[in-house]
Amino acid sequence: MIKLFRMNTGSCGACDQIIDLSIHADRMLVWAETLQDADVLMLTGPITSAIRPLFLEMLEQAGDKPLVAIGQCAINGRPYAQGGLAALSELETRARVSRVEGCPVTPEKVAAGVRLA
Numbered sequence: 001m002i003k004l005f006r007m008n009t010g011s012c013g014a015c016d017q018i019i020d021l022s023i024h025a026d027r028m029l030v031w032a033e034t035l036q037d038a039d040v041l042m043l044t045g046p047i048t049s050a051i052r053p054l055f056l057e058m059l060e061q062a063g064d065k066p067l068v069a070i071g072q073c074a075i076n077g078r079p080y081a082q083g084g085l086a087a088l089s090e091l092e093t094r095a096r097v098s099r100v101e102g103c104p105v106t107p108e109k110v111a112a113g114v115r116l117a
Contacts, residue, residue, distance in 0.1 A: 001030050002114060005038035005062075009055060011045035014104035015071035019044070022110040029114060040117050041067045046077040046084055056090060066096035066117035070110060072103040079103070 004023070008016055019042065023029045032038035041062055047055055059067065069075045069085045077083030091097055100113035 001028055003030055003032035003037055003039045004042055004114065005032045005035050005040070006042045006044060007055065007058060009043065009045035009047055009051045009074075011071065011073055015044045015074070015102075018105050018107055019070060019110055022107040022114075025107055026111050029111065035062055038062070038065060040114050041065050042114070043067060043069045043074045043085070044071055046073045047087060048083055052088075056088075059091075064096065066098065067091075068113050068117050069097070069099045070113070071100065071105050075099050075101065 004019075006016065006019060023031065035041070035058060041059075043055075072078050073084060075084045076086045085091055085097065085099070096117065098113060098117050100109050102109060
């Protein structure tokens with residue numbers, strides 16, 4: 001089983017619903033109860049200046065767990081604003097970061113992205 005922990009930083013909710021569908025459709029994917037219990041971290045939503053310090057603190061607590069950015073707003077902040085992982089130079093040193101493109105994504109892409117992480 002792959003335990004997932006989602007961080008929503010202000011998305012529209014569409015990718016979050018798709019993640020839920022992915023988990024219900026794939027018996028190998030389950031929710032982690034805490035950040036520390038997770039195998040994979042998922043990000044939905046843009047990273048604004050207000051959320052940036054909290055997000056970076058959570059990443060530090062997560063250690064070397066893989067991070068998967070789900071959807072365009074998590075990847076580059078669009079359509080809401082600038083931001084997303086593209087705006088975080090701190091992540092250049094993080095080895096295990098992947099992206100699932102789409103707005104919204106599909107359940108199949110989410111499951112594949114998590115498995116590749």
